[in-house]
Amino acid sequence: MKTIKPTEPIQTRGNLDKVVIENDVLHLAGWVASVDAGPVEGFKIVCAGKELTEFVMALGLDSPDVEEMFPNLDCSEKARFHINVFLNEQQQEQVRNSLIVLTPLFEGRKGCLLLDLLEPSLPLPDSDLRGFIGANVNFTDAAIEFLGYFLQKGGLKPTENVLDIGCGAGRMAYALAYYLAPTARYEGFDIAQPLIEWARQNITARFPNFNFRQVDIYNKLYNPDGTLQATEFAFPYEDETFDFALLTSVFTHLPSEEVRHYLDEIERVLKPGGRCLCTVLLHNEESQKLMEAGKSTANLVYQIDDYFATSPDVPERFIGFQEDLLMKWICDRGFTLQGKYYGDWCRRTEFTSHQDILVFQKDCSFVSRMRMFPKKIYRMFQSRNMNEKA
Ligand SMILES: C[S@@+](CC[C@H](N)C(=O)[O-])C[C@H]1O[C@@H](n2cnc3c(N)ncnc32)[C@H](O)[C@@H]1O
Incomplete structure (x- = not known):
C-alpha cells in the first residue's frame, strides 16, 4: 500500500470574504499573503x-487592514484580490x-x-446545539477551515472513508458533505443524543453516505448520566475500515486513559x-x-494524574497533555507523526x-506492523476478558 504524503503548501494566510453570484458573474473577493514567497501570482479555481x-x-x-493585522507577511499592504468568473445558466445551477x-x-x-x-x-443547528459544542458563532467557519487542513495537511481524497470521533452535531461533516464523493463512507459518533439526532435528520437525510451514531459513554461535562466507560468502548467498526480519522476538540475533553484507549481503537480501525x-492542547x-x-x-x-486541566471539579472542561508524553503514546502505537501545528489558544503569535x-499516520510497512502484533494480541485478550466480565 502506498503511503500518502500530502504535499505541504507554502506558508500563507488569507480569507475568502465574498462569494456571490450577481448578473451571471461569480464574484470572489478576499485577501492572501505569503510568509516569504512574495505576492500571489494567480489562482486555480475549482x-x-x-x-x-x-x-x-x-x-x-x-x-491596510491586513497590513495592520499581519505586518510580517510579504506584501501584506497589497494583499486583496477580486475575481470575476463568467458563468452560463447551466454553470450557475x-x-x-x-x-x-x-x-x-x-x-x-x-x-x-x-x-x-x-x-x-x-441548515445550521440552532444556537442551543451550537452552544453545546462551543461553536455558537463559528460553526461554518470552523467547518471550512478544517476542511482545508484535512485536504492539505491530512491528504484527504474525495473517495476516502472518514471516521469523525466525537462528531457533535456534524460540524466537520457539514463541509465534508460538499467534498466527499457519494461513494465515500462517512461515520460519526458522539455521546450527546440531541446532537446526533440533529445530524441524522439534517445531514443524513440529504447525504445518505453520512451516518451518525450515539453511544452512551460517560463524560462529566457532555454526558454525566452516561452508562458506559470510554476506556471499555470498542469503536463499532471492523478493523482497517477507514482512510482518515478526525477528532476536532475531543481529546481536549478526555482524560489520558481515555485518550490512550481511543488511540488504540484508531490504530485498529484505520x-x-x-x-x-x-x-489538542499541548503543554x-x-x-x-x-x-x-x-x-x-x-x-x-x-495536574491530575498525567494530564492538565483548567478545572479540578470538572476536568473535562479543558484538558491538555505534556507534549512529549502524548507524542510517546502516539509513537508507541506504531503511528508516524506527519505534522504538528501549534495554535493560538495560549496566545502565541505564530500559529495555524x-x-x-x-497529523499522524498508521504505518503500512510489513515489518512495523509485525512489531505491533504482540500489543494487538494483548489488547485482544484484554477486551475478551472485559466482554466475559460484562
Ligand atoms: C467541543 S465538542 C466538539 C464536537 C465536534 N468534534 C466539532 O468539532 O464540532 C466535544 C465533543 O466531544 C464529545 N465527546 C465527549 N466525550 C466523548 C467520548 N468519550 N467519545 C466520543 N465523543 C465524546 C462531546 O459530546 C462533544 O460533542
Whole structure:
C-alpha cells in the first residue's frame, strides 16, 4: 500500500470574504499573503469539483487592514484580490450549493487553500446545539477551515472513508458533505443524543453516505448520566475500515486513559497508511510560559494524574497533555507523526489554528506492523476478558 504524503503548501494566510453570484458573474473577493514567497501570482479555481478557467482577476489591491493585522507577511499592504468568473445558466445551477476551492499560486507553488460554500442548502443547528459544542458563532467557519487542513495537511481524497470521533452535531461533516464523493463512507459518533439526532435528520437525510451514531459513554461535562466507560468502548467498526480519522476538540475533553484507549481503537480501525488529524492542547515550555504570564485562553494549571486541566471539579472542561508524553503514546502505537501545528489558544503569535493540530499516520510497512502484533494480541485478550466480565 502506498503511503500518502500530502504535499505541504507554502506558508500563507488569507480569507475568502465574498462569494456571490450577481448578473451571471461569480464574484470572489478576499485577501492572501505569503510568509516569504512574495505576492500571489494567480489562482486555480475549482467549483463543484470542476476547474473554472474563464475569469478575470485583479491582484495586489490595497489592504491596510491586513497590513495592520499581519505586518510580517510579504506584501501584506497589497494583499486583496477580486475575481470575476463568467458563468452560463447551466454553470450557475451547478455551482450553487457547492464547494469553492481557490488555490493561490506563488512562483508556481501552492499556498493554503481558500474555501467557501456557495449558497449551501444544509441548515445550521440552532444556537442551543451550537452552544453545546462551543461553536455558537463559528460553526461554518470552523467547518471550512478544517476542511482545508484535512485536504492539505491530512491528504484527504474525495473517495476516502472518514471516521469523525466525537462528531457533535456534524460540524466537520457539514463541509465534508460538499467534498466527499457519494461513494465515500462517512461515520460519526458522539455521546450527546440531541446532537446526533440533529445530524441524522439534517445531514443524513440529504447525504445518505453520512451516518451518525450515539453511544452512551460517560463524560462529566457532555454526558454525566452516561452508562458506559470510554476506556471499555470498542469503536463499532471492523478493523482497517477507514482512510482518515478526525477528532476536532475531543481529546481536549478526555482524560489520558481515555485518550490512550481511543488511540488504540484508531490504530485498529484505520487502514494501513491511514491518517488521523486531531486537535489538542499541548503543554510545553512555550505554552507553560504564556499560561504563567496570564495570557492563555485556557489555563491548564491543575495536574491530575498525567494530564492538565483548567478545572479540578470538572476536568473535562479543558484538558491538555505534556507534549512529549502524548507524542510517546502516539509513537508507541506504531503511528508516524506527519505534522504538528501549534495554535493560538495560549496566545502565541505564530500559529495555524486555535488549538494545536497533530497529523499522524498508521504505518503500512510489513515489518512495523509485525512489531505491533504482540500489543494487538494483548489488547485482544484484554477486551475478551472485559466482554466475559460484562
Ligand atoms: C467541543 S465538542 C466538539 C464536537 C465536534 N468534534 C466539532 O468539532 O464540532 C466535544 C465533543 O466531544 C464529545 N465527546 C465527549 N466525550 C466523548 C467520548 N468519550 N467519545 C466520543 N465523543 C465524546 C462531546 O459530546 C462533544 O460533542
